Amino acid sequence: MNEQDLRVIKTKKNLQLALIQLLKEKDLEKIKVTELCRLSGITRRTFYLHYENVRKYFEEFIEQLLEELEQSMEKTTKYRMMTNQQLVPNMIHLFEHVYLNKESYQFIFSGNSNFAYYQMFFKRIKVIVKSSMELMDLDHELTDFQVAYQANAILGMILEWYFENFQKSVEEMNRLLMTSLRI
Amino acid sequence: MNEQDLRVIKTKKNLQLALIQLLKEKDLEKIKVTELCRLSGITRRTFYLHYENVRKYFEEFIEQLLEELEQSMEKTTKYRMMTNQQLVPNMIHLFEHVYLNKESYQFIFSGNSNFAYYQMFFKRIKVIVKSSMELMDLDHELTDFQVAYQANAILGMILEWYFENFQKSVEEMNRLLMTSLRI
DNA sequence: AAATTTATTACACAGATGTATAATAAAAAT
């Protein structure tokens, strides 16, 4: 499959439009390949030529989010390095990114979602947190478990935010993260 | 449905035996209701009279694990309260419980698993961590987000342990948790 | 603009899901 081929691009665009619409209407687990294809006007056979199953399709969808998330977190680290300042709430861009992509996170964190998606976040945030921790704590030797601890702690706050239906503001979340980091 | 009814008990027992066997043979997502029923000698109709779908069935299975997990974590807190000692590695019983139930956790944390199962752990550990934090830090006012942070941090270590295929010993995990708690 | 490549379709099939209905058999209540 040539991802540059106009036909492929068109197919995937139609598929994504259908997905976004269906996500507004119904639960993740209720979205069938059949329906996705009917709505996007492609045949099921075409879908299966691209993806093994629905989960693999969503993973591609999520990969796009991860790119953005990475950029927003690196923004924070880079700024700290350049100005050599201590971390303050308005330097954090993570929650801003999450809030802007609320709808997507709403389906990723839903109970019907697949654990593989969460793992994608866990793994990516670990990489980011690790390089950030290494830059800040040059003297300490870091284990993978300390990184996993910190990375998942942050994910815990996002998850809690999701459970509270994103009621707290981005600024409030930034402040809350700071208090936990200082404990 | 009367859960005490001998017929129900028999049905569920047969189902669980079939599940455990199938989990050894194949991936979680590959286990079909049809197969589960064929192996346990019950009809598919009976299965659906008890559970909405496979996920709901697993949730019941996991609930049993959560009971044990809760007890092992409370053991730690209670001992601390009684002896009024500072937390030391050999007081932690959490990882011991996880290790003993390795097989179960292996399927809960697999990529094919459902995020709902993880959420069950998240929610339960939050409750436990909260009461533990409140007992220790009587002066501080706790937000749900601080609790979520700590609870998920611990889950992060378990998750990392799973990814490393439980190579580290229970004692090592206890020590590793201590270092992260002190950061 | 014509030839070539290849993504998409149309159609078909075995097996799975989820649900409905009446018949049956096993347990509980009397």
Place this chain on the structure above:
DNA sequence: ATTTTTATTATACATCTGTGTAATAAATTT
């Protein structure tokens, strides 16, 4: 021990999944 209750079964049906094959049409290459 008999009656009553109800969990389980047998059977059937519409819909969905995942895959195979040959025909078609759209894009790329020449």
